[in-house]
Amino acid sequence: MRIAELSRRSGVPVPTIKYYLREGLLPAGELTSPNQARYGEGHVRRLRLVRAMVEVGGLSIAAVREVLGALDDPEGSMHKALGTVEAAVTPEFPVQSREDEVAREQATEFVARRGYSCAPDSPAFQALVGVLTTAREVGHDRFADLLDDYADACDRVAERDLDYVFTLGAGTREEVLEGVAVGTVLGDTALALVRRMARQAVSERRTGQSGDDGAR
Amino acid sequence: MRIAELSRRSGVPVPTIKYYLREGLLPAGELTSPNQARYGEGHVRRLRLVRAMVEVGGLSIAAVREVLGALDDPEGSMHKALGTVEAAVTPEFPVQSREDEVAREQATEFVARRGYSCAPDSPAFQALVGVLTTAREVGHDRFADLLDDYADACDRVAERDLDYVFTLGAGTREEVLEGVAVGTVLGDTALALVRRMARQAVSERRTGQSGDDGAR
DNA sequence: GATAGTAGAAAGTGTCGCTATCCAATCTAA
DNA sequence: TTAGATTGGATAGCGACACTTTCTACTATC
Numbered sequence: 196m197r198i199a200e201l202s203r204r205s206g207v208p209v210p211t212i213k214y215y216l217r218e219g220l221l222p223a224g225e226l227t228s229p230n231q232a233r234y235g236e237g238h239v240r241r242l243r244l245v246r247a248m249v250e251v252g253g254l255s256i257a258a259v260r261e262v263l264g265a266l267d268d269p270e271g272s273m274h275k276a277l278g279t280v281e282a283a284v285t286p287e288f289p290v291q292s293r294e295d296e297v298a299r300e301q302a303t304e305f306v307a308r309r310g311y312s313c314a315p316d317s318p319a320f321q322a323l324v325g326v327l328t329t330a331r332e333v334g335h336d337r338f339a340d341l342l343d344d345y346a347d348a349c350d351r352v353a354e355r356d357l358d359y360v361f362t363l364g365a366g367t368r369e370e371v372l373e374g375v376a377v378g379t380v381l382g383d384t385a386l387a388l389v390r391r392m393a394r395q396a397v398s399e400r401r402t403g404q405s406g407d408d409g410a411r
Numbered sequence: 412m413r414i415a416e417l418s419r420r421s422g423v424p425v426p427t428i429k430y431y432l433r434e435g436l437l438p439a440g441e442l443t444s445p446n447q448a449r450y451g452e453g454h455v456r457r458l459r460l461v462r463a464m465v466e467v468g469g470l471s472i473a474a475v476r477e478v479l480g481a482l483d484d485p486e487g488s489m490h491k492a493l494g495t496v497e498a499a500v501t502p503e504f505p506v507q508s509r510e511d512e513v514a515r516e517q518a519t520e521f522v523a524r525r526g527y528s529c530a531p532d533s534p535a536f537q538a539l540v541g542v543l544t545t546a547r548e549v550g551h552d553r554f555a556d557l558l559d560d561y562a563d564a565c566d567r568v569a570e571r572d573l574d575y576v577f578t579l580g581a582g583t584r585e586e587v588l589e590g591v592a593v594g595t596v597l598g599d600t601a602l603a604l605v606r607r608m609a610r611q612a613v614s615e616r617r618t619g620q621s622g623d624d625g626a627r
Numbered sequence: 628g629a630t631a632g633t634a635g636a637a638a639g640t641g642t643c644g645c646t647a648t649c650c651a652a653t654c655t656a657a
Numbered sequence: 658t659t660a661g662a663t664t665g666g667a668t669a670g671c672g673a674c675a676c677t678t679t680c681t682a683c684t685a686t687c
Contacts, residue, residue, distance in 0.1 A: 198632085206509055211677085216635095228634095229634075229683070231685080240550070247549055251541065251542055253469070256675070277614050278611065281607045281611070286469070293422055306608065311609070312612060313611065319604050319611075323605075323608075325467065326601050329463045329467050329597060333589070333593055338593070338594075340575075341572065344568055345601060345602050346608075346609065348565070348568045348602075349564070349608075349610075352561060352609070353610045353613040355560040357613050357617060359554075370550075377546065377549055378554075381545060382557065382561075382606075383603050384538070384542050385539065385557070386561050386603070387599050387602070388501070388539050389539075389561045391497045391535045392522065392525070392527040392535055392562075393562065393566050393568070394573065395529065395535075396525075396566075397569040397570055398490050413663080424645090425664095442665085444652080444664095444665095445651095445652070445665080446652050446665045446666075447663095448664080448665070471644090472643080
């Protein structure tokens with residue numbers, strides 16, 4: 196198919212597709228002549244994946260490029276791809292200067308307690324220290340106490356998430372890795388949304404109020 | 412204190428404080444003369460809260476303004492404030508045009524099944540439909556099956572979250588509502604981070620691999 | 628052979644979150 | 658008391674980002 200049809204099928208404007216091509220988010224089509232190229236189903240799929248990560252996950256173009264690099268790496272194991280995807284999805288925490296000693300300790304103890312194998316220089320760990328530091332700055336030093344509850348919940352969710360990924364085992368390698376990316380990015384968003392709904396339900400039950408769910 | 416000290420105490424540059432004043436994220440200081448104002452502890456606190464929402468939560472200035480509006484509304488109940496905060500934190504989903512009928516059905520059934528009182532026009536519901544639509548577009552129509560696992564986890568987390576908020580009951584009204592905002596914004600981020608750590612742990616255990624946690 | 632579509636490059640656009648520059652007034656330290 | 662720093666307030670500018678627009682030199686198709 197040509198670029199116009201690719202645009203129609205994916206819902207992405209032609210200039211944006213050209214932009215993604217330039218940025219390396221989409222492999223070039225097969226050139227049939229100096230100014231004609233043919234695109235395939237893979238392009239449609241890839242384009243939808245890019246849009247999902249950008250629109251739903253809020254990833255930057257650079258982060259998407261990193262994720263796609265992991266998917267396209269023929270050397271990468273599933274586990275490694277999962278690591279790369281999660282690293283790309285975890286935003287850098289710019290704030291190490293005003294880092295709190297107690298917060299770092301809270302994070303270290305938490306990770307040890309749960310048996311997570313998260314290095315102190317991994318983005319996830321750094322980000323957690325950042326969150327706890329921020330919590331303490333705004334006067335919530337007990338915030339760290341919630342982490343164990345979160346972890347209990349996440350341990351179970353993680354099992355089911357991984358089940359889901361291995362469920363895709365029938366597909367090609369790339370399809371499975373794509374499942375990892377989709378599961379991570381869409382899963383984060385879905386989890387946050389479900390959390391809101393659950394909080395609202397609990398809040399209503401406890402206060403006896405209801406109705407305002409923030410509809411605009 | 413004057414603006415220079417406010418800047419030093421909060422770690423926010425003076426021009427940025429002025430910008431936040433202009434944007435209505437920070438109440439004006441008490442004017443002692445036409446070009447001199449005094450700021451208090453409340454300003455330090457508010458400034459740190461703003462930074463937490465912007466840096467950790469990734470909220471836009473406009474969203475922060477909405478949240479703060481809820482905190483400052485003397486009419487608002489805790490439940491209502493929770494609703495407003497969560498609405499402000501939930502990004503609008505721009506994609507209703509290419510909305511999937513099946514996805515909407517999946518979301519509706521999910522909400523009914525869990526007993527959530529989430530209106531079809533609430534941002535959380537719309538966003539969920541958007542996520543499920545996107546999942547189906549990239550070929551993951553079974554993604555919705557994960558939602559119940561997420562909800563099981565979130566129901567328990569929500570209980571503890573609300574416990575935490577009511578724990579703050581000793582504070583002033585504003586402090587408690589601030590706790591809601593902090594818990595929502597920092598909690599979202601913390602939950603996502605813990606989820607990554609848990610996934611990594613499960614992935615390692617299952618594949619027998621280890622080591623790469625995406626450190627950069 | 629007229630019209631529409633195409634690849635590729637370059638420059639432009641709009642938004643966002645600050646940042647820099649001014650100014651007149653005021654505080655502050657010598 | 659006076660020089661220099663700081664302040665509130667207003668306006669303009671900046672850099673990053675994610676596109677969009679415009680252009681040119683083709684090519685496909687009717």
